[in-house]
Each structure stands twice: as structure tokens, then as C-alpha cells.
Amino acid sequence: MPADPFTPGEVSAMDRALDLAARGVRGANPLVGAVILDADGATLATGYHRGAGTPHAEADALANARAAGADVTGATMVVTLEPCNHTGRTGPCSQAIINAGLGRVVFAVGDPNDAAAGGAAALRAAGIDVASGLGAGPAAELNARWTAATAERRPFITLKLASSLDGRIAAEDGSSQWITGPEARRDGQRLRARVDAILAGTGTVIADNPRLTARDADGGESRRQPLRVVVGRRQIPEDAAVRGSDGRFLQLAGHDPAGVAADLYGRGVRHVLVEGGATVAGAFLQAGLVDELVVYTAPLLLGAGTGSVTGLGVHTLADASRWRWDHAAGGATAMVGDDLRLRLEPEPA
Numbered sequence: 279m280p281a282d283p284f285t286p287g288e289v290s291a292m293d294r295a296l297d298l299a300a301r302g303v304r305g306a307n308p309l310v311g312a313v314i315l316d317a318d319g320a321t322l323a324t325g326y327h328r329g330a331g332t333p334h335a336e337a338d339a340l341a342n343a344r345a346a347g348a349d350v351t352g353a354t355m356v357v358t359l360e361p362c363n364h365t366g367r368t369g370p371c372s373q374a375i376i377n378a379g380l381g382r383v384v385f386a387v388g389d390p391n392d393a394a395a396g397g398a399a400a401l402r403a404a405g406i407d408v409a410s411g412l413g414a415g416p417a418a419e420l421n422a423r424w425t426a427a428t429a430e431r432r433p434f435i436t437l438k439l440a441s442s443l444d445g446r447i448a449a450e451d452g453s454s455q456w457i458t459g460p461e462a463r464r465d466g467q468r469l470r471a472r473v474d475a476i477l478a479g480t481g482t483v484i485a486d487n488p489r490l491t492a493r494d495a496d497g498g499e500s501r502r503q504p505l506r507v508v509v510g511r512r513q514i515p516e517d518a519a520v521r522g523s524d525g526r527f528l529q530l531a532g533h534d535p536a537g538v539a540a541d542l543y544g545r546g547v548r549h550v551l552v553e554g555g556a557t558v559a560g561a562f563l564q565a566g567l568v569d570e571l572v573v574y575t576a577p578l579l580l581g582a583g584t585g586s587v588t589g590l591g592v593h594t595l596a597d598a599s600r601w602r603w604d605h606a607a608g609g610a611t612a613m614v615g616d617d618l619r620l621r622l623e624p625e626p627a
């Protein structure tokens with residue numbers, strides 16, 4: 279029998295790295311965790327990736343080791359994703375690992391992002407011992423939707439819904455402001471701040487005249503603004519708030535979600551927040567393009583009025599669009615003021 283390629287210390291470190299990874303925020307980047315072990319298998323440092331634009335898990339772990347004054351020469355890094363080999367929003371982790379003098383890297387799964395892949399080969403070329411496959415099942419599971427979006431070369435898509443207990447986004451007379459409370463609405467602003475584009479249909483823009491901007495805790499507009507995207511053919515008013523004055527506005531005629539996603543990917547958008555209305559939500563859901571569902575449920579009943587999703591094409595229970603709780607990123611359920619926030623991801627097909 280061949281010797282087990284992984285030490286018991288590496289096996290438990292991978293479990294720990296997977297737990298750490300789940301602390302990150304889903305979106306344009308994968309969830310990644312890392313643990314650095316000394317020659318005896320003791321933990322020197324840990325790290326994880328908090329979300330797009332922040333240090334990668336490997337860099338975070340190396341920084342934590344440095345801060346703790348740990349000597350990582352010859353140490354082993356156990357990480358849930360192949361270290362990247364590119365300069366994106368941050369520098370290449372492969373080079374950081376080589377520079378730090380590590381002796382061995384154990385990673386779970388390869389990087390499906392062509393632009394970043396190649397870390398394993400670069401590490402080997404530098405004389406570092408590299409092994410992969412440990413924790414591959416759970417690591418692949420953790421980033422299943424991100425991996426699919428990356429492979430399809432389309433943005434990761436979050437759909438936000440905010441409704442009454444009986445799933446309505448407006449009362450019978452059309453009134454809708456406000457169903458959820460101020461804390462939930464502010465939480466939604468924070469969601470906007472971490473995406474590349476915010477998308478709504480012409481119906482919502484005409485009915486509600488939303489700004490679709492990311493705002494800070496004090497209500498002021500954040501410095502970095504996502505692209506504001508309106509889909510549909512209807513003409514929106516010349517003075518619609520969504521147009522803004524910063525040129526970060528785009529109207530795409532046509533509701534075909536796959537076409538919209540491809541168009542936005544081509545413009546560099548990697549994470550889209552779909553905010554409604556019900557027709558747009560239904561179209562993206564039916565196309566199977568929603569990677570994350572964030573639902574704010576308010577403690578009130580309307581009994582009539584507009585449902586949060588239309589046109590799903592479900593006629594019988596067996597055809598229901600099924601979701602499972604997403605325990606990463608702050609938990610599957612949370613009270614936000616008087617409202618309940620739910621996070622879900624699609625059931626695997």
C-alpha cells in the first residue's frame with residue numbers, strides 16, 4: 279500500500295481551513311481558508327479571504343504569521359484552493375509563498391479561473407513540495423456556484439428579495455414603501471456596496487424611481503459606485519434618479535438573463551445584485567442564473583398584492599425551485615432590526 283500522502287496534522291488543518299473559508303463573504307471571489315503548520319504539525323497561523331478586493335487567504339495567513347513573529351521557513355501551507363499565480367486586485371500568492379520560504383503546500387482543488395491558475399506549477403518550479411486533493415469534496419462544494427459562474431464566464435449573481443410574511447412586495451393598491459424597516463434597508467445598502475453592478479427592471483424604475491446607489495451607514499453615497507443597470511425596453515424618464523450624473527448607468531433592452539449576464543461579464547462585472555421587480559427576479563431564477571438568494575422578511579401580512587417572484591414556470595410542487603440554507607457569510611438567518619434576513623443557495627441540480 280502506498281503511504282498516505284497527507285499527515286494527520288494536514289488532514290485536521292484542512293478541516294480548519296474549510297471552516298475559516300466559510301467566514302468570508304460570497305460573491306465575485308471564492309471562499310478560501312488557509313492554515314500554516316510547522317514541521318511538527320502545530321499551527322503557526324491561519325487566514326481566510328474576506329471577499330473581493332481584500333487579501334487572499336494565503337496572504338492573510340502569511341501576514342498573521344509575520345504579526346505573530348512565527349518563523350515559516352520550511353513550513354507547510356494547507357489551503358482550500360490552489361494558490362493564485364496572477365496579479366489581480368492583489369499580488370500572486372504563489373510568489374508570496376515562495377518568498378516566505380515555505381517548504382510544502384497542500385491544496386484541495388485547482389483554480390477554475392484561467393487568469394489566476396498555474397500556482398501549483400509555479401510552486402513546484404521553485405522547488406516547493408506540492409500535493410492536492412485533500413478535502414476536495416467539501417472544498418468544491420463550498421464554491422460550487424462560484425466555480426460554475428467562473429467556468430461559464432458570467433458574473434456571480436445575488437438576488438435580493440424584500441417582502442411581507444406572505445411573500446408580497448407591494449399591497450393591492452401598489453403601495454410598497456416601506457415593507458421592511460430601516461435596518462434591513464441599510465443592510466441592503468451594504469450588499470450593494472460589495473457588488474460590481476446593481477440591476478433592476480424598467481417597471482421598478484418607473485414605479486419606485488430608485489437611485490440604485492451604494493450608500494454608507496450615514497446615508498451618503500459611497501465613493502465607489504457599482505454600475506447601475508436597468509433591463510427592459512420601456513423608456514424610463516429623462517429625470518429618473520437611476521441615471522445619475524457619474525456615467526455609471528446602463529440600460530439593456532431585452533430581458534434575456536443569459537444575454538444580460540454575458541454583456542455585463544464583457545464589461546468586467548463579476549458580481550451582480552438583482553433587486554427586482556418580480557418579473558426580472560423570475561426571469562433570472564428561471565434561467566438558473568441566481569447563485570445566492572438574500573431575502574428580507576418583514577413581520578406583516580398583506581393577503582393580496584404583488585408576489586416577490588413571477589413567471590417561474592412552476593405548475594406543480596415537483597417543479598418547485600428548491601434552495602438550501604447558506605451557512606457561510608454571517609449565517610443563513612439573522613434578525614436585522616425587526617426583519618428576518620435569510621441567505622440561501624440553489625439545490626445542486
Ligand code: AOF
Nearest residue numbers: 307310327334335362366367368391394
Ligand atoms: C480569492 N481569495 O484566497 C484566493 C483566490 O481579483 P483577485 O486578485 O482577488 O483574484 C481573484 C482570483 O484569485 C480568484 O478568482 C481565484 O481564481 C484566485 N484565488 N481568490 O479571492 C483567495 N486564493
Ligand code: ZN
Nearest residue numbers: 334362370371
Ligand atoms: Zn491569491
